[in-house]
Amino acid sequence: MSEAHTSAVGGTKSHRIYLLLKDAILSGRLPSGGKLPGENRLAEQHGVSRVTVRRAIKALQASGLVERKAGVGTVVLKQPLEATVMTANVSNLMPNMVKMSQASQVRLLEFGYAPPPETIAKRLGMAPNTKAQRSVRVRMVDGNPFSYLITHVPEKIALHYSEADLADTPLFVLLERSGVNVDHASQSISATLASHDLAQALEVSVGSPLISLTRVVFDEKGRGVEHLEAFYRPDRYRFQIDLERNGDDSSRYWEPRVGGMPTDSTV
Structure with a gap:
């Protein structure tokens, strides 16, 4: 989102309503061609004034998400990115990384060598003062950014x-071309808010919600070979986990299905 769109939101309350309505539109809960609830109803639902709702709707208009039509109301516009939301199947993650590169483009923002932060050095099992290659990349689909990636790889x-x-x-x-035999990885997925740098690179407003992922990749000897910090736009990226039932009748349980179901695009 451009700075012009961000400034159109106004105060904190209107920005919150804007984000909630934007998420409902991009997720399909408010479908293209449908109408937004009236200002009075939205104000009642969210406990705010009509002026606050009007500011949020104005920001949605500036973002190209809705259009006001005389005698009809505020109509949700069709979004060109609906067909290009990237999907990562968590149960078959690493073998599908190459597919991601084929379906997206990358912009390299930073590349250099320096000792990594202490926490990252510990996760990778690196000796003190050892250098790592640090890179910052933005991945895009159809020219639209969806992820911001920070990686650290031991210098050797x-x-x-x-x-x-x-x-x-x-x-x-x-990594594989370098002779690394990737064996396993540990990763966690959470949520965070966009800082100024993230917001600028991913074209969202400062404070927008993002998916946050941290992954440490290890070789067959248990040595750390890559540390990844990734931030994703939730309107352009999602994770999928396919589950299957296992165990005896008395102790049935769910576990990730290896390979998962086919998806439009995986990482």
Whole structure:
């Protein structure tokens, strides 16, 4: 979202209503061609004034999400990004990284070598004062950014590939080309709010909700080979976990289905 769109929201309450309505539109809960509830109803639902609702709707208009039509109301517009939401199947994550690169483009923002933060060095099992290759990339689909990626790779591994390689080849592939036998990974998924840098790169307003992922990749000897911090726009990216029932009749349980179901686009 541009700064012009952000400034159109106004105060904190109207920004909250804007984000809630935007999420409902982009998720399909408010479908294209449908109408927003009236200002009075929205004001009652959210416990705010009509002026606050009007500001939020004005911001939705500035973002190209709705259109006011005389005698009809506020209509939800069709969104061109509805067909290009990226989906990551968590149960079959690592083998599908190459597919992501084929369906998206990357913009390399930073590339350099320096000792990583202490917490990252510990997660990778790196000795003190050892350098790591740090990169910052933005992934896009159809020219629209959906993820912001910060990676750290131990220097002795990263020296096998160049800045130009990272700009057009998935890091997972580069690691394997460097002789790394990737064995397993540990990752956590949470939520966060967009800082100024994240907001600018992902074209959202400061404070917008983002999906946050941290992943540490290990080789067959248990050595850390990559640390990833990833931030995703929830309106353009989602995670999918396919489950299956296992166990005896007396102790049935759910567990991730290996391979998962086919998805439009996986990482």
